[in-house]
Structure formats: structure tokens, C-alpha cells
Amino acid sequence: xxxxxxxxxxxxxxxxxxxxxxxxxxxxxxxxxxxxxxxxxxxxxxxxxxxxxxxxxxxxxxxxxxxxxxxxxxxxxxxxxxxxxxxxxxxxxxxxxxxxxxxxxxxxxxxxxxxxxxxxxxxxxxxxxxxxxxxxxxxxxxxxxxxxxxxxxxxxxxxxxxxxxxxxxxxxxxxxxxxxxxxxxxxxxxxxxxxxxxxxxxxxxxxxxxxxxxxxxxxxxxxxxxxxxxxxxxxxx
Amino acid sequence: xxxxxxxxxxxxxxxxxxxxxxxxxxxxxxxxxxxxxxxxxxxxxxxxxxxxxxxxxxxxxxxxxxxxxxxxxxxxxxxxxxxxxxxxxxxxxxxxxxxxxxxxxxxxxxxxxxxxxxxxxxxxxxxxxxxxxxxxxxxxxxxxxxxxxxxxxxxxxxxxxxxxxxxxxxxxxxxxxxxxxxxxxxxxxxxxxxxx
Ligand SMILES: [Zn+2]
Numbered sequence: 001x002x003x004x005x006x007x008x009x010x011x012x013x014x015x016x017x018x019x020x021x022x023x024x025x026x027x028x029x030x031x032x033x034x035x036x037x038x039x040x041x042x043x044x045x046x047x048x049x050x051x052x053x054x055x056x057x058x059x060x061x062x063x064x065x066x067x068x069x070x071x072x073x074x075x076x077x078x079x080x081x082x083x084x085x086x087x088x089x090x091x092x093x094x095x096x097x098x099x100x101x102x103x104x105x106x107x108x109x110x111x112x113x114x115x116x117x118x119x120x121x122x123x124x125x126x127x128x129x130x131x132x133x134x135x136x137x138x139x140x141x142x143x144x145x146x147x148x149x150x151x152x153x154x155x156x157x158x159x160x161x162x163x164x165x166x167x168x169x170x171x172x173x174x175x176x177x178x179x180x181x182x183x184x185x186x187x188x189x190x191x192x193x194x195x196x197x198x199x200x201x202x203x204x205x206x207x208x209x210x211x212x213x214x215x216x217x218x219x220x221x222x223x224x225x226x227x228x229x230x231x232x233x234x235x236x237x
Numbered sequence: 238x239x240x241x242x243x244x245x246x247x248x249x250x251x252x253x254x255x256x257x258x259x260x261x262x263x264x265x266x267x268x269x270x271x272x273x274x275x276x277x278x279x280x281x282x283x284x285x286x287x288x289x290x291x292x293x294x295x296x297x298x299x300x301x302x303x304x305x306x307x308x309x310x311x312x313x314x315x316x317x318x319x320x321x322x323x324x325x326x327x328x329x330x331x332x333x334x335x336x337x338x339x340x341x342x343x344x345x346x347x348x349x350x351x352x353x354x355x356x357x358x359x360x361x362x363x364x365x366x367x368x369x370x371x372x373x374x375x376x377x378x379x380x381x382x383x384x385x386x387x388x389x390x391x392x393x394x395x396x397x398x399x400x401x402x403x404x405x406x407x408x409x410x411x412x413x414x415x416x417x418x419x420x421x422x423x424x425x426x427x428x429x430x431x432x433x
Contacts, residue, residue, distance in 0.1 A: 014349075015349045017350070018253065018254065019254075020254045020256075021254040022254075049419070052419045052421050052422065053419070053420075053421060055381070055382065055421065056382050057382065058421070078420040078421060078424070080420065080421075080424050083425070083428045084382070084385065084425060084428075085382070085385075086385055086389055087389045090382060090385060090386050090389070091348070091386065093382075094348040094349060094382075094386075095348075097349060098348065098349055101349065226348055226349065226351045226353075227348035227349065229353065230346065230348045230351075230352075230353030230354070231348070233353050233354045233355060234346070234353065234354055234390040237354060237359060237363070237390060237391075237393065237394035
């Protein structure tokens, strides 16, 4: 287990699953190395010092070593500062984690996405509006992964006008609607410009962004999100 | 390799944490060094599979339709304590601090593992808790994110049906000193401090 050693990286646990008899594999989102799977050796032993620290949604500092696909977690330090999530905020956190686990390739660093994720957790932990926090995170995600076309240029190469309405065609971008045309998926040019500026403070932009992001993410995932299904089922209890 | 040996190695891989190498090692050990033990294991598995089921009231493992604890007349039928696993129930029993009934979820809500209300059969807990006798439900799921998610939604579900719902408290261990307590526990104890 020699090989490259990476020291004291800010990171979050996205998911952990049992590994062999006494260990976990923790899927970690780090700021500078992207998503890395780390073996936490012996972390499932009852008195393991690591066990209580490897909690999702808590800012940590992690060190690891190794060169293979699975690295070995060497140490974890608690950075803290965030109360534990609960209720719907916790479910929003799971949703974000599932998106990252399913969409972010391994060892592909995206510091801006990491910062957007950290900002999402701050908002969730302090009871700020979940809708806005989630949309900004989703926007950062689709942008950083290179899936979002420019929101302020339409499919014909014209600048988007705040006065016009558009429909958003995946893999093409905004297509201007002619006068009198409308559609369920119609978006105002203003929403597109707000998305381009990552400013969703206007309520119409926030609502329209929600629909657009849901479509984009559905397209990227190519199926259903377990966290979403479970959230819906929990709300029906 | 004989087909029966192949099948045994393959079957052993259902054990948690056992990969192909360990399965092979265990199979050789059983056949070579401990054939008596292997026989006992085979019979015990057979018997357990035939006789062990879930208690129709508390969902824990039992041989009867209703387990002894659920049949006991000396326990308070108005209190129902919800735990994740039978081992958690055993710990609570050791405290001698609780004399009510239990419900064992046999898991916890874990969205990234695809475990939600349907997989946990929360409708059975709902039916148990709303039998008309239970007045108070105590949520004793773990203090992990998954345990919290479980407690939150089970709590909401039962409160909406008019039950009194409480959550076991968390904080510093009894006899514990700050200096020797893990940081996460101290942090949460501060966030959840209470007025005196
Ligand atoms: Zn029972």
C-alpha cells in the first residue's frame, strides 16, 4: 500500500457500503481530486475511531494513499461547523449525493461543483429555502459536467431575449417560439438569462428552472432516481 | 472441480464479506477438517429456515406466530419502541429502563441503497402502532443519517395518526468526559443543548 499519498483534502462522504468483514468503502467527494472510492479499513469494528466520523453531509479532511482504483483511507479529521441534516433537508442531501454518485466520473476534479455542493449543504443545514439551493446545485452540476449548453444563446445562434418565449430542446438548446406558439415546456427568455447568470431569485425563473432541470437530469440519468422515488413514498405515508 | 464443490463455494458467497477466495477456503476447511461441523451447520440452516419467521406483532425473529415478549402480560402494551435490528432491541432490554413493546424494522431507510418505505414494509408498522392500544411510540433508530431519516418519517406518519411520538436523546456517554469523547458527538451535543 505504498504509492502516492494525498494529505488533508477537504471532502464529504457521499455513500458508504460494507467491504469484507470489518471495513467500509466510502465514496468521497473531494475538492481537488473529485470523487474517489476509499477503503476505510477496520471502520466497521465496534470501537473504530473512524466510524463515527465517516458521516455523509459533514465537512471532513481526508488523507489517503495508493495508486489503484480503490485507495486506502489513512486518516479522517472532522472539520465540522454543520448541524446534522434532518427531515426533508436530509432527503434533499440524499438526492444530491445520488446525482453525484451516478453522474460524476471518478477522479475527475471539479472544485466549483464541490463548492456548490458545500453551499447546498450549508443552506440545507441552516433551514434556508430548499428549492433555490437545489436548483443552484443542479445548475452547477450540469454546467460542470459539460451538459448545459449556453442558456443565453438560442439554437439559431441569436442572443436570448428576455421579452421572448422559448422551448428548451435537449442537446440543441433554447428554440425561440413564434408569436402565438406556446407549449407546456415554454420558458421565458428571462429565465434562460437568469440561468446563465446563476441567479434564480425571481420566483418565475425558479419555477421554470425546476422543470427544465428535472428534464435535463432525467435525460442524463436515463432512468429514475431512487432518492426521488423514496422521497415521494415517504411523503405519502 | 466436482460440481458439488463448485456449488458449495458459490453458495458460501451469500455470506456477508465472503468473496470467491474466502468461499473456497471455507469450503476446503469444512470438507477436509471439520465434516462434523459442516453437518451441524447444514442441519442448523435447514431447521432455522423451516422454523424461524417474523413475529406477526413486533417483526423480530421467532419460532411462534407471536413471540414471547409480545405475549408477555407484564409489559406495557401502550408503549411501542421502534428499533432497526434485533441487536438494538437486545441492548435496550439490557438497560431495564423500558417495559413496553417493540417493533423491529429489520433495516432503515437508505435512499442510496434503494431502501424505502416499501422495502421496509412500513405499512406493517403503521398497522401495529394504530391497533388502538398503543398510545406512545419511542423512536430508537440509530443516530446515523439513515436512522434519522427513518425516525423522521416514521414519526411524522404516526403523529399524523394522533400518537404521541418521542425520539431517544443523544449526547455524551454516561460517565464520559469531554476530553475523551469524539468530536461529532460533542458538536451535536452543543447544537442540541437544552435549557436548565
Ligand atoms: Zn413479537
